[in-house]
Amino acid sequence: MAQYYSRRNINFLLYEVFKATELTKYPYFNAHDRETFDMTLDAVTQIGDNIMFPYLKELDRNQPELRNGKVAVHPKVGEYIRAMGEAGLIGAGFDFENGGQQLPETVNSLLGFIVMAANNGMMYTGLTSGAARLIASFGSEDLKQLYVEKMLAGQWQGTMALTEPQAGSSLSDITTTAFPQEDGTYRIKGQKVFISAGDHDQCPNIIHLMLARIEGAPKGTKGISLFVVPKYREDGSENDVTSTGIYHKLGQRGVPAMHLTMGDRDDCHGWLVGEPHKGLSYMFQMMNEARIGVGMTGAAIASAAYGASLQYAKERPQSRRLNEKSALDTPQIPIIEHPDVKRMLLLQKAIVEGSLSLLIETARCFDIAHASDDPEEKEKYHLMLELLTPVAKTYPTEMGLVAVSNGLQVLGGYGFTEDFPLEQLYRDIRITPIYEGTTGIQSQDLLGRKMTMKGGKPAQILFGEVSKTISEAEALDEMNKYAQILKAELARLQEVTMSLMPHAMQGDIERFLMDATLYMELFGIITVAWQWLKQGVVAKQAILNQNPEGEELAFYEAKIHTMKFFFHYEVPKTLGLAKRLKENEILTITTQKELAL
Amino acid sequence: MAQYYSRRNINFLLYEVFKATELTKYPYFNAHDRETFDMTLDAVTQIGDNIMFPYLKELDRNQPELRNGKVAVHPKVGEYIRAMGEAGLIGAGFDFENGGQQLPETVNSLLGFIVMAANNGMMYTGLTSGAARLIASFGSEDLKQLYVEKMLAGQWQGTMALTEPQAGSSLSDITTTAFPQEDGTYRIKGQKVFISAGDHDQCPNIIHLMLARIEGAPKGTKGISLFVVPKYREDGSENDVTSTGIYHKLGQRGVPAMHLTMGDRDDCHGWLVGEPHKGLSYMFQMMNEARIGVGMTGAAIASAAYGASLQYAKERPQSRRLNEKSALDTPQIPIIEHPDVKRMLLLQKAIVEGSLSLLIETARCFDIAHASDDPEEKEKYHLMLELLTPVAKTYPTEMGLVAVSNGLQVLGGYGFTEDFPLEQLYRDIRITPIYEGTTGIQSQDLLGRKMTMKGGKPAQILFGEVSKTISEAEALDEMNKYAQILKAELARLQEVTMSLMPHAMQGDIERFLMDATLYMELFGIITVAWQWLKQGVVAKQAILNQNPEGEELAFYEAKIHTMKFFFHYEVPKTLGLAKRLKENEILTITTQKELAL
16 A cells, blocks of 8 residues: 555665664664664555555545534544554654654654554644653753653543633733642643643553743743643642633644643642753754654655555546647546646656755754764754754645645646545645744744854855765766756855845845745745755666666666756745845835835 | 625726726617616626525525426525516627627626526526527527517526436437427427426426427437427417426525426427527637636625625634734734634635636637627637637636635635535535536637637637737836746746647647646636736726726735735746646546556
8 A cells, every 4th residue: 555655765764874783883872773674664655555544535534523511433443543652753863761662753754654644634643742852952851751761652642732812823822821739730721722732532641842931930931831730630630721712724624723721720730840940942842853754744745645646647548638638539638647737746846855855854854963973064964953943844734725725626627526535635735834934934043043043154164065966067967957956056045144144234034034935935945956956866867877777777867857857946036035035125014104015 | 785796896897997888889889888887787686685685594494396297496496587588688698689788798697697696596587588588699580579579578498408417417328319300490309407497397398499409310419409398389389398306405496407308298399499509609609608607606606705704703702812922811803803703704705806807708708799880890709719718617617616615614604504604605606617518618629629719719819818918017016026926927838838739730630638627727727817917906996097096906906916916826836837837748548557446
């Protein structure tokens, strides 16, 4: 099965492009080798094939409801969570001492890709993993003892409880309050919204990792602390967390998004994680992985859509080739042979595989930054990670939308019906440019924080890496042309960046960031062009050196073909973006004039 | 009410930009004046406000089901159809002799805009109107007598029954067959799919205008005839049309899309419309209006989404201005003041109002081509109509998708929930680039047929009109800059077109049209830039000559502001499109290499 993703492509990226086995030279990863990576990927694919993919539609059609304070979800959800827990896949990336396998994020994030491609409505275990990692990283021994093992085993559900009704993207405005008690615990009072998996009946306990202000704490982000707030306390008594609402949503309907109220009876117990007022900084330390995870979700849903539309395009006969229109006696051809349909398929492939490559690149930075003992190497990859993360969150989700929409279009009227999965995937993916920081927020992070960080060092490092790929490509006949294009694009990006920096220097942040989203789009295209050149080089070398035949040859040739597609169809978009970004007309900063909007 | 569209904008376009009252100089329209136009717009708005807009969500949530061969739809649908019929709005554009009001399409198409903006799930009357117009234009007196009046009165439903399971976009492959009978009628046998309003319980009869081949007819498009196939025959007996299936859809759930089977009992009677084998040419004569109608639907749904997201953005407080981030003691600001949100709102406004302008321009061509007695003028506007129609179908639907998606994004997580209409509108609009000819089909029509028609005469005429607007703009200080941009864009379009034509000359249609969809995108942006310059010129002249104040001044200033936004944010996209279109790499025409796709 597994038509929702291409294992051949994963192997290509993991072992041929990114040489993931080289990570095992670091002591932290030295229990691993290609065999353990493959086994892990096999295990999660089996879960995907058996428990997830077949229930894609069923989960969507049975959206959970809140009834009598309880939320029933599809029983396959419980089966899935336990299967993941029993296979050790929820905490595969955790340290041995916390019950994990010290699996590199390079591979671990691909587990997320596979499960989300199989059935993105089952986004339960990623949340548990994120929540457990906060406890494992910053919690006391007591908290770790109590929670981490059960969560990683898939017995208890974890959540990330950040958003409040009056504070969506603006976490500095959260008001949920923690009142200190004499026994060292806290009583929590407040409201949280959009809490994914915030309540359901497939796990006996739900563990919320919740941001709140300790009474009297300073305003803003510096007064926010992190708490463990379980649904049931250690002694089995029910904590004062009420499910006050459930959101009905456009997509990802398999997972309930809850409105929770804490402290209605003044009896919501919370346990501080780490030190007071450091909650947001703890969260931020988890943010890179979480954002890579959402990027993976975007790429995964687009992958499932690509698989479904590709299959349809190969099987659906319709019309004749444009040069043979009048040959009415000939049979209709499969629509994949129409250039416009081929274009829509290549676009999807270019987005899915380009996104996945960028995400693996980013996860690899995470691994080396984490595992390296060499301070210079550590810093280099840490800064690359910081820079690439907002892009790896945004490109796969924003362009994933475009990919899925093109997948739907391939099916024409059938794509609009519930007879095919495209309409669902089109709905499902729409949340990904919103949660875990909207595209607007990511774009401000990229241009406003990451590009100005340490005098621009992260960008210098990145551009150095891109230049390495360009050099490799220059040495290969078919690739040199694309190396030159990427070189010019890199110069374009630098020029645009230089034109914006004076606004930052002058402290006019609003002007500096007014078109940050366009800057993100430009940056994303060029970064993914780099990823495609990388893939093209490896594919070309494989053809030259390994003399592949049949399907293997076709695989590499399709890689090079898709690389060319990306350069000819997607890269030219940078011209218009760069033009706008270098202009000086201010049209979006508030003035009286546009009140009539 | 009517927050789903701006009447001020309609008045601006209709009376200030397109001077619709000048149409009344043609004898065909001389019963009209501004008062009759306004009364008609008022009447439809009242229906929109009272019977449609309040039920947007309700229709969506109660998707019709096929039960025991019957389809029950929301009772408001019947109320709406009858209200439209009683107000004379279904056939407002028909000749007096057919019971119409000879309302110009310029105004008539706006009725469609308003009802689709109010509740696009009620797309019933447009279908009836199209079906009745086929009978009125090509049917015998008997058929006219029997059907037209009842249909225009909103008593009977009409449908367009074209698509078949094995022949989606390829009408030449339809196989539904009509067997001639001695009494001059036919017996129909076959299947039709995706028939909107193909069966429902709110009208006592459903009249299908159906394409079929008379037994023994030639293959291809030249053997297709048009039939009236009613659900109930004149004598009240049930015709042999069976509802064999209903599609569950992503959006537009208020209207059932039916799978119909004709002739299960060999007793499906059909009446030929006009002459044999001319069915497709009759259909094509209705196609321009139908496509303008779908373009209007795209613009309308985008208009409703813009209204909803604008309201939210004005009311939702979140965070502080970027230059005052640390001012935590100040209240949060409405999100409309954030540049990125303002950008998303301006983008929506630019798309909605630019699309609407293009659509009115196109409808006006229809009117003059129809009403003029001057053969030269008639031809000029007919050719403009032919050229603009595929663009007016495509730009508002494809860019409408982008607009609605941006509207949803403005609301963040709330946009993804069913608490706001954005998620529904996001689903609803997705069909518009598919039905009535997909974007791929429209693009082939634009480049392959319309640009090569009569040695390029339609394009010459269009470019002449654009140049007129440029000249007007050059005379106005603030506008001259944008006149020069449009002049350069026009040259760019001509250059791209010239670079493609040799492939057509050489008969390599596949190569000629391989990137037709990108050509359409380029053409659309430049055509809408023309529309925005037109609007800008009129707004500027109004400010200079009429000395407006308050809201009126703000309206005109917002027009000029949005025009600038379009030129600075949307027009630069032509750079990348033109670059690709002038390249020679062939990547989407089928070769062996990409088998691995």
